[in-house]
Amino acid sequence: MASPTIKVNALTFAFPDGSTGLSQIALDLPAGSRTLLIGANGAGKTTLLRLLSGKRMAPAATISIAGLDPFATGLEGVTYLGLEWVLNPIVRADIAVPELLKSVGGDYYPDRRDALVRILDVDLKWRLHAVSDGERRRVQLCMGLLRPWKVLLLDEITVDLDLLSRHEFLQFLRRETEARECTVVYATHILDNLAAWPTHLVHMSQGEVRKWGAMGEFAVPEAGEGGVEGNSRLGQLVLGWLREDLRERGPRRGQGEGKTYESFEGKGGYGAETKG
Known part of the structure; x- marks a missing residue:
């Protein structure tokens, strides 16, 4: 490129x-x-x-x-990383972190892989079905950044x-752009x-x-x-x-003065509220 x-x-x-x-x-x-x-x-x-x-x-x-x-x-x-990854059922399955990293080239970039695992504080014993969304996010970042991007x-x-974790990740990105x-x-x-x-x-x-x-x-x-x-x-x-x-922009539709709001469930749900 x-x-x-x-x-x-x-x-x-x-x-x-x-x-x-x-x-x-x-x-x-x-x-x-x-x-x-x-x-x-x-x-x-x-x-x-x-x-x-x-x-x-x-x-x-x-x-x-x-x-x-x-x-x-x-x-x-060109690498794009968005929020939708953690919603994928595959990353909530019983899969080990080393297996995922290997699938995206971890064995070809061992130094980079090890650095990202350390920077993002990823535990190589994690299995994706048994960790939090924040821990899954760290694994996603390791996977997404493992191959050098432009x-x-x-x-x-x-x-x-x-x-x-956020601080260390952003400092890693800064070093990348400087190096x-x-x-x-x-x-x-x-x-x-x-x-x-x-x-x-x-x-x-x-x-x-x-x-x-x-x-x-x-x-x-x-x-x-x-x-x-x-x-x-x-x-x-x-x-x-x-x-x-x-x-x-102004108020969104339905936010006018004195507007009566119905709940999404109808009058039998949360009830009505008058604002103004």
Whole structure:
């Protein structure tokens, strides 16, 4: 693979039902960058990541990964990791961790395998049917990162990890981008201890990119401006963005003043509630 740049040009994407998923997305992320993809639920982050990974077909000439269309060419070296893995019944079966790691090339990359097992604190005696979702997530990350990748796309993948495991994992990714030519895009809502990690930010709202660029291009609030909420500087910046998004979007349907809400089970379920 050539230099792992990510370029998106005038990308508009509609779902099969005709609804718009993304509108006029434009990005240019350099090789070696670590990008945080920020936005409220439903902003379009997952749709964008799946298009970048080639799991969905984008309109021609709108996405370029290392100079190639990821859907048309089925690029080697592009890894996408999302939340759906732990829902797969296979990973809840009585399977040993060494067997899973061997199935994805663990014997070919023993040093990398051993490093990931140590960094993610994976117990090689685990059997997947008898561990927690967080422990399954660690195994998924070991499997997904075992083969050296050039572009890594992460969709809320650290949500099940404890603080230490998440920290060690993100430091591993940082070292990867500093030691070899590779690129990371990470969608997350968890911003704790991330202020020094990204090189770039992308802010999405309602299927559009509202802001993007290198970290130095953003006016990050001073440390003391988090006030009594005690937010990090990065957290305070993103919190402001999300508040702007909510004001622009307005209330969801059914949230009008004085609206009566019926439960999903009908009047005999949770009952009705009047808001206002």
